[in-house]
Amino acid sequence: MPFNHNHRYHPLLLSLVPPGAKRALDVGCGQGRFARRLAARGLDVDAVDVSGEMVRIAAALGSPGPGKVDVRRVDVANDDLERNAYGFISCIASLHHMPFGTVMKLRDALHPDGVLAVLGLARPSTPGDYAVELAFAPVNVAARVVVAAGEWLNGGPDPTPEPPVEMKFPTMNELRRDARELLPGSTVRRLPFWRHLLTYRKPLA
Template sequence: MPFDHNHHYHPTLLKLLPPGPGRALDVGCGDGRFARRLAAAGMTVEGIDVSEEMLRRATAAGSPGPGTVAYRRADVTAEPLEPEAYAFISCLASLHHVPFETVTKFRTALAPGGTLAVLGCARPSRPADFAREIVAVPANVVARLVTAAADRLNGGPDPLPRAPVRMDFPFLDDVRREAVDLLPGSTVRRLVFWRYLLVWQKPADHPAVG
């Protein structure tokens, strides 16, 4: 598929960045495209992923500056994260690869006032969710045609491998329920192209542990 649903939402996620430079963590960074966009916005970025191939591609692409990007291979469920270290943590189409309660690690790793942004994949649960699915089909066809035309003008689609995909998605109502329990005050919004957006801002007076 030439049209990438995750890349489509990069501008939406970038609008959630805190003002000024800061430290960011991109979980499941893949080939580093979003990590590089964070660096272009001035962030000092750490990208972690379990795929050696994706990290090789990410490293080879370098960093656009003015911020920097450093990558490491790690399983986020086992990787220690420095408490209150990050102004921004992103997780693009990767949270369903790990238990949802992994967000508690992100919660602890965020600095007070920091933002967690999850662009996730989930199965519809409510009539409104199914309505979004229906709307997405024709919109996706149009987007694919436009992207395919652009690829032809630019020498063809990217021949390099894509990140591994797991299709075992949770139900969106389960995501909503667990977000209420583990990230009080968070919002979960269904997006058009088979994604949801979970946003949580850590209160400035949030306890340092937990």
């Protein structure tokens, strides 16, 4: 299992927020770290997760302002979402736990010119994919060592629970194929540490 590098991509995801966006949906919000970063940018954020424990933790942490964070337990794959409601939707390490067709519901929840940004896990498919992973393997090991040392110096691992993780995710080729079919005009960018970034902007008309 690759080390959890999701937080290092928060600045990249924030750079995708469209100018003038006022409302965001953070799918699979976990402890609400990214939702709070969106709120700090002034967006009102609906932070949702299927885990009641994660919702409890995120709700207790609240918002740094000026935007609000509304934390709710929602199963995005099965529950209804408000249509044409959001200027920005983020999915960080969450979409690969749902049917990929869920992106159609997320697409409909965007208002025109809104952006969907999916940071997820996908298995390499092409020689280029494998080359990226090979190049960053030493960084992954070094990150594990640094975090383990920090935990040791601070009295042990963080007892705060992380969301449950099922190690099952698609290949990059499967992801690229499904994105072309369901989100025409989207882009899929390969990132280090088994990550990808899928970006989609909803057409104005």
